[in-house]
Amino acid sequence: MLTNRLFTKKNIFLSTPLKKCFLAVAVMALFNKQGEAQSNNSFFKDKDLMQVGTYYYPEQWPESNWERDIKKMSELGFEFTHYGEFAWAVMEPEEGKYNFEWLDKAISLAAKYKVKVVLCTPTPTPPVWLTQKHPDILMVNSDGRTIQHGARQQASWSSKKYREYIEKIVTVLAKRYGNNPNIWGWQIDNEPSHYGNEYDYSDNAQKSFRIWLKKKYQNIDNLNKSWGNAFWSISYNNFEQIRIPNGKELVAQPNPHAVLDFKRFTADEAADFVLYQKDLLRKHVKPEQWITTNLMPTYPAVDPLRMKSLDVHSYTKYLVAGYDNGQGEQGFRMGSASSIGFSNDLFRSINGLSGVMELQPGQVNWGLFNPQTMPGAVRMWMYHVMAGGNKFVCNYRFRQPLSGGEQYHYGIMKTDGVTVSRSGDEYIKVIKELEVLRKAYKPAAVPAILNKRKAAILYSIDSRWEMDNQPQTNQWNYMEHVNRYYNGLKALGAPVDVIDETKDLSAYPFLVVPAFQLLDNTLVERWKTYVQNGGNLIITCRTGQKDREGHLWEASFQQPILELIGAKEIYYDHLPVYLMGKVSAGDLSFDWNNWGDILDPASGSVWAKYEDQFYNGKAAVLNRKAGKGTVTYIGTDTDDGRLEREILRKVYQQAGVSTLNLPEGVIVEYRDGFWYGLNYSSKVQQIPVPASAKIIIGQKALKPADVVVWQE
Numbered sequence: 001m002l003t004n005r006l007f008t009k010k011n012i013f014l015s016t017p018l019k020k021c022f023l024a025v026a027v028m029a030l031f032n033k034q035g036e037a038q039s040n041n042s043f044f045k046d047k048d049l050m051q052v053g054t055y056y057y058p059e060q061w062p063e064s065n066w067e068r069d070i071k072k073m074s075e076l077g078f079e080f081t082h083y084g085e086f087a088w089a090v091m092e093p094e095e096g097k098y099n100f101e102w103l104d105k106a107i108s109l110a111a112k113y114k115v116k117v118v119l120c121t122p123t124p125t126p127p128v129w130l131t132q133k134h135p136d137i138l139m140v141n142s143d144g145r146t147i148q149h150g151a152r153q154q155a156s157w158s159s160k161k162y163r164e165y166i167e168k169i170v171t172v173l174a175k176r177y178g179n180n181p182n183i184w185g186w187q188i189d190n191e192p193s194h195y196g197n198e199y200d201y202s203d204n205a206q207k208s209f210r211i212w213l214k215k216k217y218q219n220i221d222n223l224n225k226s227w228g229n230a231f232w233s234i235s236y237n238n239f240e241q242i243r244i245p246n247g248k249e250l251v252a253q254p255n256p257h258a259v260l261d262f263k264r265f266t267a268d269e270a271a272d273f274v275l276y277q278k279d280l281l282r283k284h285v286k287p288e289q290w291i292t293t294n295l296m297p298t299y300p301a302v303d304p305l306r307m308k309s310l311d312v313h314s315y316t317k318y319l320v321a322g323y324d325n326g327q328g329e330q331g332f333r334m335g336s337a338s339s340i341g342f343s344n345d346l347f348r349s350i351n352g353l354s355g356v357m358e359l360q361p362g363q364v365n366w367g368l369f370n371p372q373t374m375p376g377a378v379r380m381w382m383y384h385v386m387a388g389g390n391k392f393v394c395n396y397r398f399r400q401p402l403s404g405g406e407q408y409h410y411g412i413m414k415t416d417g418v419t420v421s422r423s424g425d426e427y428i429k430v431i432k433e434l435e436v437l438r439k440a441y442k443p444a445a446v447p448a449i450l451n452k453r454k455a456a457i458l459y460s461i462d463s464r465w466e467m468d469n470q471p472q473t474n475q476w477n478y479m480e481h482v483n484r485y486y487n488g489l490k491a492l493g494a495p496v497d498v499i500d501e502t503k504d505l506s507a508y509p510f511l512v513v514p515a516f517q518l519l520d521n522t523l524v525e526r527w528k529t530y531v532q533n534g535g536n537l538i539i540t541c542r543t544g545q546k547d548r549e550g551h552l553w554e555a556s557f558q559q560p561i562l563e564l565i566g567a568k569e570i571y572y573d574h575l576p577v578y579l580m581g582k583v584s585a586g587d588l589s590f591d592w593n594n595w596g597d598i599l600d601p602a603s604g605s606v607w608a609k610y611e612d613q614f615y616n617g618k619a620a621v622l623n624r625k626a627g628k629g630t631v632t633y634i635g636t637d638t639d640d641g642r643l644e645r646e647i648l649r650k651v652y653q654q655a656g657v658s659t660l661n662l663p664e665g666v667i668v669e670y671r672d673g674f675w676y677g678l679n680y681s682s683k684v685q686q687i688p689v690p691a692s693a694k695i696i697i698g699q700k701a702l703k704p705a706d707v708v709v710w711q712e
Helices: 021-034 062-077 101-112 128-132 158-178 202-215 221-229 255-283 335-353 377-389 421-440 448-453 462-470 478-491 521-534 557-563 642-654
Strands: 051-055 081-082 116-120 183-187 288-294 313-317 354-359 394-395 455-458 496-499 510-511 536-540 565-574 583-584 587-594 595-601 605-610 619-626 629-634 666-671 674-679 694-697 707-711
Touching: 021 707, 051 421, 062 101, 062 421, 081 565, 101 116, 128 557, 158 255, 183 448, 202 221, 202 255, 221 255, 255 288, 335 354, 335 377, 335 478, 335 496, 335 666, 377 394, 377 421, 377 666, 377 674, 377 707, 421 536, 421 694, 455 478, 462 478, 478 496, 478 510, 478 536, 478 642, 496 521, 510 521, 510 642, 521 536, 521 557, 521 619, 521 629, 536 557, 536 642, 557 565, 557 629, 583 642, 587 642, 595 605, 605 642, 619 642, 629 642
Parallel strands: 051 081, 051 394, 081 116, 116 183, 183 288, 313 354, 354 394, 455 496, 455 510, 510 536, 536 629
Antiparallel strands: 565 595, 583 587, 583 605, 595 619, 605 619, 619 629, 666 674, 674 707, 694 707
16 A cells, blocks of 8 residues: 655655644644543553554455455464455445445454454545545545546545545444454544645635634634735735635745645644544444554654544554665665654554554555565564554555556465465564564563653654745755654664653653744743753754744744753754765764754853854854753754764763664664564674573574564
């Protein structure tokens, strides 16, 4: 299945929007209205560590194959399967005429062979009778083209008519299977998105956007003022005159405040679409059946943090499709460690219950190019999922399809339907190794050193949306910037949570705030309190340039954070792609050309300086002590992350916390009494396994894409 793709700064920018002072109003109102689901460990047993499943599509195969396939699935050790997300046309072949006999049989066969079922709502694929009867349910892309029947995710989240039909099919499903003992959980939709089209410009979306704006601004004068509509004489007389900002309809760039609001609206609409279905299900399904949706973690138009009331938070992950070069010569066959790691730490941190509903099973069909995965890579990804605290992992799919749009997409089984594929063998190996780990499992406290190293990254999708729309340099990429810090923390052996600003900051000895461009003084005061109470705060470039609505401050540039970081003034520079500037920190020298904040210190220490350009000798990194804690401001964004990693290490050293020094591409994680070592690099690596440790799986010397698991 098409999923999130990693784009390099030299290629394509990930665009889009989320939170703010409006966080306190509209976004927080959304969260408060729907409530945060409490972590419910009754859904899962700790001793299971992680359960392994596989997608199956009975409607896509002859009925004579079903029992053979599901029996084989069970024999190979898969604990659950996944039905129905694309089956609306089979469930309801004509309006109001339902056909569930095939699904009854498929669920019964799964029960017969002791395979649990995750059942899905079929809303990503409305049937043709529905789209032809009500073509207004279809989304419209930025070119003004109505997206037609023939693929998936073509419906508008804003269509009331579509929701009427959703209510019918979801309610029928919930009533029929809500008490079925073999239904383990429910998945809403599938990768809610519009894929490459991203945003909906249909009349439904236009109307809903105006309603959203009315609720936010109350009257048109407030909107005109907030959007700065006196500029270019954009001002509106009423909300009905407003259209969704679309650069393809304009001779110049859209109003940035309108774009930010539209991205917020879209994320709210996606969340409402999912949570609407959750509420329909919860009316009829028993409490033991958990509810989730599978999101693409860094897909910019949809925000997992707006869906906090789901029972479980799950994601889709594909690492090898020609978009991610990984680490070293063979990295393109493994992907980047941060791809799974960051997703783990974002989704798990929402309420403690997370899973990977769709993990790459091997070679795929939709990439820039589609290489074979490195032998062992699929197995390594599964261990990374488990090490990240996820309760389950599921691959897409059990059988490689013989027809349709994904013929070249690997499955657990080869095209003959009876032979296990080469990457399928890796799933089977992990399933067998899980039996060993489950026998060795014993509850254990988190090692003290990990509690000392624990860090959080404060993620701001609002800031991401705003900067994606106004990057200022063709080299800026928010996710690449964040990952430089994420990778730096993991190299130190630090446990990481990726959090939003609703979380308790005091739970983390170290807090990284990357490019938090949109903020208010209330948040800055929270940061000050965090530092005064002993926290170590690391802030990066672009933070605090604007208020929550994307306005520059009528004050010094980045005024709200100047006192906090110990600066009198900040201005910034960019260099062309062909020119690298120099920054020095002690005896070390680093290259940069993406973004450079030039700092005029007011207090504290200068930890790094620029070594060329007209500001030669000016500060690039500041550090100061405040109360019981410290503040470090890193003004330079690099390509290779070496500067960022070195400054992080120095912050930990200053705090007296010991760290690891892991090579790039090497990951060490701890979960439930087990330590995991993973090698995403293209070289053999020695993992720092203590001499006293008991190795359960593997060995200290890891070849590329290999894994070691030990207990201490």
